[in-house]
Amino acid sequence: MSTGGGRNRGRGMDPIRVGICGFGTVGSGTFTVLRRNRADIAARVGRDVLVTHIGARRDNPRCDTAGARVSRDVFEVVRDPEVDIVVELIGGCDTARALVMEAIAAGKHVVTANKALIAEHGNEIFAAASARGVSVAFEAAVGGGIPIIKAIREGLAANRIEWVAGIINGTGNYILSEMREKGRSFAAALADAQALGYAEADPTFDVEGIDAAHKLVILASLAFGIPLQFDKVYTEGIGALAQEDLAYADELGYRVKHLGICRRTAEGIELRVHPTLIPDDRLIANVNGVMNAILVKGDAVGPTLYYGPGAGSEPTASSVVADIVDVARTLTADPEHRVPHLAFQPDRLSGEAVLPISAVRTSYYLRVAALDRPGVLWRVAQILSEAGISIEALIQKEAPEGQETATMILLTSVTVESRMSEAIAAIEALDSTRGRVTRIRMEKLEG
């Protein structure tokens, strides 16, 4: 049985025995990659890495699991004394949490791709793991195959991180790319994504930004050394975006991306997921389709960007296996000298407050529908001016032939969200405007 606490396994000659719990897309990908690249991986680790036990409710017809024990009960894997590392790929929170906690209690190291589990229960899980002297690795939880956790936690360890902004949901990015490039509606682009297998039958988690919020919480914790605080994320989805807003953004030299953003400010930490206008000459503005990209601003390094496939069987397996390799290296290591789960030592996490969205400062894209008559722009400009907000760019579209409602697009200076909300309420209350004002936040994402 593995104890995880530093037992010397005979000068590194024994194979590392991996148990996989959950054998769907990522589980079978992990098995396949470990088997196909077995020689290369062994040459990197210095030990063979073998999948000795698979826990799955049913067989995966795409995978020949010959050589591995298969159990219908995933807990059998955790209870297998021959397993060194438990890989949790069943998803969801309830069973996954019980499984991971039992693995930790049994002194096993854990690798997981489960962003919801880490975002919502990570504090408890990491505390248990640290107490038991085992590692819980979760590279695959954010950015699929992009080694972004390692980059922030280790590669940028010199830096005080200022902000992170990422396209961290491939489904959402695919939908926005289709809407912009092909002029499709949100509903049509979503249907395409479902037909192609990029979106689930129930697309809520992707479209409403919950998946991105889970990932953002993890990134923010690594970047700023704060505990995981899923309940503090402001989350806005892409379901309300109109195709015309993407087109107006284009006209003004911007792209609309669904970003997860966290930023350290003097007042507190911003933690938010929402559609965002970004200048079209930024590299991240040109990340299209299902690809992910994360832009990180450090005080020493400046901006760095990490790009790659954010989901899929083998891309996600790439990160799972990288974690297995990392964990394999810690099997004999002094637990006190491992990389801390959340980048900072657990007793050095910061209690810095997360700001409510009303206290966040950004610039804005506003679309106002108004009667096509003189003086309306003047009234809108007056409301903004009285709130201390200036207009940086403007498009006015006359009312189409036979209609009385014209469209006004405004790009504003930076202001605090609460003030903008008041100004928008005042604009909506004007006799000459019609309906709700569309508001999309803007970020320059400057290096």
Next chain:
Amino acid sequence: MSTGGGRNRGRGMDPIRVGICGFGTVGSGTFTVLRRNRADIAARVGRDVLVTHIGARRDNPRCDTAGARVSRDVFEVVRDPEVDIVVELIGGCDTARALVMEAIAAGKHVVTANKALIAEHGNEIFAAASARGVSVAFEAAVGGGIPIIKAIREGLAANRIEWVAGIINGTGNYILSEMREKGRSFAAALADAQALGYAEADPTFDVEGIDAAHKLVILASLAFGIPLQFDKVYTEGIGALAQEDLAYADELGYRVKHLGICRRTAEGIELRVHPTLIPDDRLIANVNGVMNAILVKGDAVGPTLYYGPGAGSEPTASSVVADIVDVARTLTADPEHRVPHLAFQPDRLSGEAVLPISAVRTSYYLRVAALDRPGVLWRVAQILSEAGISIEALIQKEAPEGQETATMILLTSVTVESRMSEAIAAIEALDSTRGRVTRIRMEKLEG
């Protein structure tokens, strides 16, 4: 004195004592970052990281080194029994090599930003370090502040890497960006780069691709598990590029970038630095100015890209300090379980052959100057066709008023370089062509 071989330093409470050799741009940046972010770095490592000794021929007026011992002889730092980690930032090969070898012999861990040293003497250095049980870390040697070494060596450890293509010299990329965006000549853009401090007074290393070749050799070794083989790189600089070729490339939907490329093929490994046409919709085609980007294709993950500042004081220091943090974590670790210097265990390096450039297969951009009369294109097409090379795109520019020489731009299918060289010789031998044919290799860089 540090022994490096796994001495337990009293439950991680002692500070880690760093000696910096060389106190120019990167040395002073490293000192500054360690001091400014001391609290954050200590919270990550679990121990304080202090610069206790600086070796420099002269003081750096931009840096207050109060609290650190300063020696005029860099070897004093290596011989300081209080120093745990020696940071080599003097550059060049001769003194640096002697310094690093002496540090290893003394049982010190080493961090270096010296790409020439690693590319040309890395095999010897790593062998000595492994024998002595110490680490030599070199993240800053490639891609400045981008954690690309860690990404390939650890983040992509699951993958069989297929190829790596990188913009790994910021000076060259700045020059090409200026030539394209502002229509400047190579000489004028180089002069700008020198005036801005991006290029050295002697720009040979950057412009002729030697710097990029050093970095490519390191990337190829990490990606493919081969020894460092600097003498095997094919290296072509950017000095011969004409502004008109960048403009023609644009017209055809391509950008010209100075890339380091390594690729695994059935015949052997390609290792080459040269100007390259790449489709303009690729993210890496839109990396401009002094920024670097490295695109890596793994068999499991697919394409991933890493972008950031490739040089400069604090960006490079960011990588140096990340290495210090990594090394600090190994101070008590079993040397057999560390990440191997070149990604693969030293006894598992592959002897796979590096191909000569004549055996490399790519497609080509050709610019041919020819008499403006019928039949010339037919003759050129015939030569290519007889060599089994097809023409995928073509631009013909008539001779300017009063001149008799017209220009023909051809994009070809993929062929082996030796065959293309023969075809070009035959084209140049035609009565109707004038001067040398300009040849630029092309890469699709497809995921």
